[in-house]
Amino acid sequence: MAAVVLVHGLYHRPEHFGVVAERLRTAGSEVVVPELHRGSLPADTAAVQAAVDALWEPPIVLGHSYGGSVITGVRGARHLVYLAAFVLDVGESAAVLGGASPQLQDAIIPEPDGSTSLHPDRAVDTLYGDCPEYLAAWAVGLLRAQAPGCGRGVPQRHSWKHAPSTYVVCEQDRAIDPDLQRMMASRCTDVRKWQTGHSPFVGRPELIVELVQELLATTNAPRGRDEGVTSPH
Template sequence: MAKPAIVLVHGFWGGAAHWANVIVELKQRGYTDLHAVENPLTSLADDAERTRKMVAQIDGPVLLVGHSYGGAVITEAGDLPNVVGLVYIAAFAPDAGESPGQITQEQPPAAAANLAPDSDGYLWVRQDKFQESFCQDLSDDDALVMAVTQKAPLASTFGDTVTAPAWKVKPSWYQVSTEDRMIHPDNERRMAARIEPRKTIELAASHASLASQPKAVADLIDEAAAELG
């Protein structure tokens, strides 16, 4: 049975390389058609368009996988006909008219105070607080690299709302990070329940579950791909 193409969509404060460990894991499982979008993080519309353009280059079925804010991106961009499913990894799954910022305000996460805007309108995680906020289950060295190479979004992107949520028409899967300090775990559980996924798993992981528990994350992606096949 042919495996679908996997398109990995990163979130705020990171780029496509945040998927490094998952990419290696999926390759070892026989996935050969792997893609990781590099989103500009300038607006939800820009990021969804970048993701749509990548999906449009792929012949055949595509499984979209979104981490963090990347979940909002796949929710907005997942309506393309060759997208067969959505996998959310500690991710936002907004409803129509909802923004990641609105969801965050309803249940602020533990690390909310560690975000710092700059004079150009970009929002950063304070470098000295990055590990404890984003990836407390990674090594000091790995956390340092993530902190220094973080890709800050335009703060205004937090307020961008989803139009037509793809999870209402595409089968979905969801991974909750129970130790998440960037999105409140109860917010993740609420969003997961609302999208009525085929399966929800909980990992005792930080927000960076894709880096700290790539095997378990790949297991969920693999299961979704197999079910869709």
């Protein structure tokens, strides 16, 4: 049974990947969707690392948005997939690279306890603007408050330098500038371009399922768990 780990981004929950996970499981894969919101990038990375280490074979690890910062620090992946996500180099954070678009920043609401949340109407347009209305409403209803500081976290490991990777540029993204995505995509082994907004796991889950299944069929799991297969970088 092939193994897959799906890593959500800021404000999101594992449930946002529910349809993708269900379809991959139906096709025969073991799928784990860790809960982030552990309070910091190192804590989120540790949670995903524990999920990877618990699997019987090195998995394909997909990170969305901030989830890219998380999977960059994880060792033992068979293949990394960055979905409109941050591919960070030494000393970089998501914030340093530009982080959220002005439109996404405008949707952020400061909370009294120091956390932030997203204005529902603005979140629909920014994160799910290309999704059917009922799916966008469902996705916004799942969003949760976010602890501060995660976007400023700097990974201590850079696994894309050691494992093969695929970057998916979401060309209609309103949350992370597609030009920034293309720059980060140049660090990866392979690049795909989808005509979607920021959240294809909501509006176009079949695209993610097809990509993961393609990678499962065409990539070999590494024998060791240290850092995966050495890439050309």
